Amino acid sequence: MDAMTAPAPSDTPLLSIRGLGIRFRTAQGDWQATRDVSFDIARGERLGIVGESGCGKTITGLSMLRLLPPRVATVEGTIGFEGKNLVDCAARDMRRVRGRRIGMIFQEPMSALDPVFTVGDQIAESLRVHQTISKADARARAIEMLKRVGIASPERRVDDFPHQLSGGMRQRVMIAAALICQPQLLIADEPTTALDVTVQAQILDLLRELSASSDTALMLITHDIGVVAESCTRMLTMYAGEVIEDAPVDDALRRPLHPYTSGLLRSLPHLSERRSKLPSIPGRVPTLNMPTGCRFQPRCSHATQGCERPQALLDAGDRPGSGRRVRCWRFRDIDLPGVVH
Amino acid sequence: MARRSTTRIIGGRLLQALPVIFLATFIVFSILKLIPGDIAVTLAGDNATDARLDEIRALYGLDQPFFVQYGAWLWKAVQGDLSRSLLSGEPVIAAIARQFPNTLLIVFIAIIISLTVGVPLGIAAAIKPGGVIDRLVTFVSSLGIATPYFWLGMLLVDLFALRLNWLPATGAKSLSVAPLDAIQHAILPAMAIAAGGIAAISRQLRASLMDILSSQFVRTLTAKGLSPSAILWKHGLKNVGVNLLTVTGLLVNNMLAATVVVEAVFAIPGMGNLIVRAAIQRDLPMVQGVIFAMVIVVILVNLITDLLCATIDPRIEA
Numbered sequence: 001m002d003a004m005t006a007p008a009p010s011d012t013p014l015l016s017i018r019g020l021g022i023r024f025r026t027a028q029g030d031w032q033a034t035r036d037v038s039f040d041i042a043r044g045e046r047l048g049i050v051g052e053s054g055c056g057k058t059i060t061g062l063s064m065l066r067l068l069p070p071r072v073a074t075v076e077g078t079i080g081f082e083g084k085n086l087v088d089c090a091a092r093d094m095r096r097v098r099g100r101r102i103g104m105i106f107q108e109p110m111s112a113l114d115p116v117f118t119v120g121d122q123i124a125e126s127l128r129v130h131q132t133i134s135k136a137d138a139r140a141r142a143i144e145m146l147k148r149v150g151i152a153s154p155e156r157r158v159d160d161f162p163h164q165l166s167g168g169m170r171q172r173v174m175i176a177a178a179l180i181c182q183p184q185l186l187i188a189d190e191p192t193t194a195l196d197v198t199v200q201a202q203i204l205d206l207l208r209e210l211s212a213s214s215d216t217a218l219m220l221i222t223h224d225i226g227v228v229a230e231s232c233t234r235m236l237t238m239y240a241g242e243v244i245e246d247a248p249v250d251d252a253l254r255r256p257l258h259p260y261t262s263g264l265l266r267s268l269p270h271l272s273e274r275r276s277k278l279p280s281i282p283g284r285v286p287t288l289n290m291p292t293g294c295r296f297q298p299r300c301s302h303a304t305q306g307c308e309r310p311q312a313l314l315d316a317g318d319r320p321g322s323g324r325r326v327r328c329w330r331f332r333d334i335d336l337p338g339v340v341h
Numbered sequence: 342m343a344r345r346s347t348t349r350i351i352g353g354r355l356l357q358a359l360p361v362i363f364l365a366t367f368i369v370f371s372i373l374k375l376i377p378g379d380i381a382v383t384l385a386g387d388n389a390t391d392a393r394l395d396e397i398r399a400l401y402g403l404d405q406p407f408f409v410q411y412g413a414w415l416w417k418a419v420q421g422d423l424s425r426s427l428l429s430g431e432p433v434i435a436a437i438a439r440q441f442p443n444t445l446l447i448v449f450i451a452i453i454i455s456l457t458v459g460v461p462l463g464i465a466a467a468i469k470p471g472g473v474i475d476r477l478v479t480f481v482s483s484l485g486i487a488t489p490y491f492w493l494g495m496l497l498v499d500l501f502a503l504r505l506n507w508l509p510a511t512g513a514k515s516l517s518v519a520p521l522d523a524i525q526h527a528i529l530p531a532m533a534i535a536a537g538g539i540a541a542i543s544r545q546l547r548a549s550l551m552d553i554l555s556s557q558f559v560r561t562l563t564a565k566g567l568s569p570s571a572i573l574w575k576h577g578l579k580n581v582g583v584n585l586l587t588v589t590g591l592l593v594n595n596m597l598a599a600t601v602v603v604e605a606v607f608a609i610p611g612m613g614n615l616i617v618r619a620a621i622q623r624d625l626p627m628v629q630g631v632i633f634a635m636v637i638v639v640i641l642v643n644l645i646t647d648l649l650c651a652t653i654d655p656r657i658e659a
């Protein structure tokens with residue numbers, strides 16, 4: 001093992017993002033898609049990221065493996081991981097992180113696999129990029145991995161091409177390819193959105209089980225708070241390109257501190273049911289004319305004078321250092337309903 | 342699975358081939374019958390009597406109704422007998438066997454040139470769209486497509502044969518008689534038709550490679566830790582393989598057609614040469630035989646292309 005993989009002291013987080021801002025160069029001019037995104041991921045932790053469409057969840061995930069289109073996207077801030085800053089480390093170092101220390105799976109398992117290589121080849125490839133291993137051994141490992149992600153008769157399936165598999169099986173193949181190097185972190189961007197309802201639950205169970213059994217941290221991006229409630233240990237809420245609340249799942253559900261999070265939860269009919277999509281909150285996310293100060297002002301029923309002051313993510317722990325943070329000036333004054341009592 | 346689709350492809354192609362052979366030969370037969378002129382006059386000489394002409398027509402079946410003549414030809418053709426030349430009496434098969442290798446040689450060399458120049462150009466252009474090589478490829482390929490190959494052929498003769506004296510312009514012999522001589526003679530005509538081939542291949546490769554490199558699975562490969570060059574050479578090339586093969590197959594067919602003109606410019610004793618001469622002289626069996634052979638070659642080329650495509654891309658099943 002080299003120095004990079006040596007275990008860090010257990011109190012330092014696995015990954016630490018500070019002041020992450022993503023800016024796009026577009027035909028209409030520059031556009032700041034996210035700003036001041038800061039959060040940590042601890043070892044083995046399962047973090048759920050929720051927020052309305054367009055709030056910046058996907059691009060935050062992509063930026064962590066430096067997968068944003070370099071011609072149009074500029075990233076500022078730091079992403080600390082195993083002693084490196086992933087925002088500006090050398091391309092070579094970045095490649096040694098991708099797939100080996102951090103794995104990633106995407107929303108569309110249909111198009112995420114190369115159609116002209118067998119799934120076995122593509123799983124084994126993840127391994128062969130990062131270590132010297134014979135073809136036969138890599139294949140054996142791929143079969144073993146297919147078994148772990150719950151694919152029946154893996155010895156036969158290993159030679160199948162992606163088009164011969166169902167959507168759920170392809171996503172299992174993606175998971176196998178992402179986890180075969182035993183990474184410390186798996187980023188899953190809406191991994192079940194494109195799948196059948198029954199398959200969705202199976203894939204989520206699989207992700208949670210694999211994460212728990214191998215102590216791999218999971219960053220799960222989703223539209224579905226029910227999924228976060230069931231699968232994650234912590235919930236990060238984003239709004240208009242900012243992190244607005246960061247709390248352990250139980251706390252966030254019982255007593256959300258941000259009016260936006262509360263609004264999301266309140267309109268959830270049954271949290272126990274998995275198919276609870278993000279409810280709609282009156283109003284739209286501002287895109288062009290961002291209000292000064294709190295970006296949620298135009299839609300917030302608690303907005304008052306003072307909310308237009310420049311705003312940071314405030315430490316809101318019941319106990320100091322509990323890691324609960326919220327981006328609302330009034331979180332101490334207002335009492336917001338949650339869903340679990 | 343792969344084996345089943347192979348037999349399906351072959352079976353399907355052969356079934357498709359029959360009507361094509363039938364139609365092509367029928368159309369050519371009709372055209373030669375419709376345009377004015379009479380082979381009997383050629384055969385009998387200028388001052389033959391009407392009686393002598395009738396005699397000759399009867400001898401070659403030229404007095405029979407149109408459909409009977411075509412039917413008779415077709416019946417023999419499917420049994421492998423392409424009849425004899427009306428003029429020389431030589432079996433048509435023998436003439437084809439003598440001339441076809443020269444034509445195939447030109448096409449073969451032209452394809453090799455097109456691929457060896459077109460593939461690297463197309464890849465270089467796709468790697469850096471909008472870059473210097475990309476713009477050069479776009480410019481050169483527009484030129485290659487717009488330049489008529491007979492004109493290019495004449496330019497090449499002027500430069501390489503007449504001015505530099507590197508390669509012979511005309512006077513080719515048959516490949517079977519003098520192989521080296523035939524190869525030397527094939528280079529200039531091949532270059533003339535390869536210009537369009539280079540253009541077609543580099544353009545097509547550029548477009549489809551750019552398409553592949555911007556597809557979703559490339560992001561997965563990057564996320565797995567593959568380097569951009571591994572993605573290009575392993576995944577990019579295999580994915581464009583089908584496209585490249587298809588273009589190459591089409592190109593072979595187009596080049597076969599182009600040889601008709603190019604052989605005339607370079608006076609190559611190939612199939613183009615054979616069919617042009619036979620058509621002018623209304624040597625019907627000869628024209629029919631050449632068309633027949635050409636159609637079969639085109640069908641074979643398509644079949645091979647399809648089979649190769651199916652081995653590269655598992656999604657293809659005839």
Ligand SMILES: Nc1ncnc2c1ncn2[C@@H]1O[C@H](COP(=O)(O)OP(=O)(O)OP(=O)(O)O)[C@@H](O)[C@H]1O
Binds near residue numbers: 025052057058059072
């Ligand atoms: N290549 C790009 N060029 C310009 N803008 C982009 C680009 N990619 C993303 N964006 C913008 O960045 C913002 C955040 O997009 P992102 O895909 O991260 O949203 P999201 O939270 O994942 O939404 P969803 O829930 O719909 O997936 C959006 O406004 C989007 O339009």
Ligand code: SF4
Binds near residue numbers: 295297300
């Ligand atoms: S800062 Fe003001 S406007 Fe923003 S969420 Fe809090 S109360 Fe609402």
Ligand SMILES: [Mg+2]
Binds near residue numbers: 057058059189
């Ligand atoms: Mg998204």
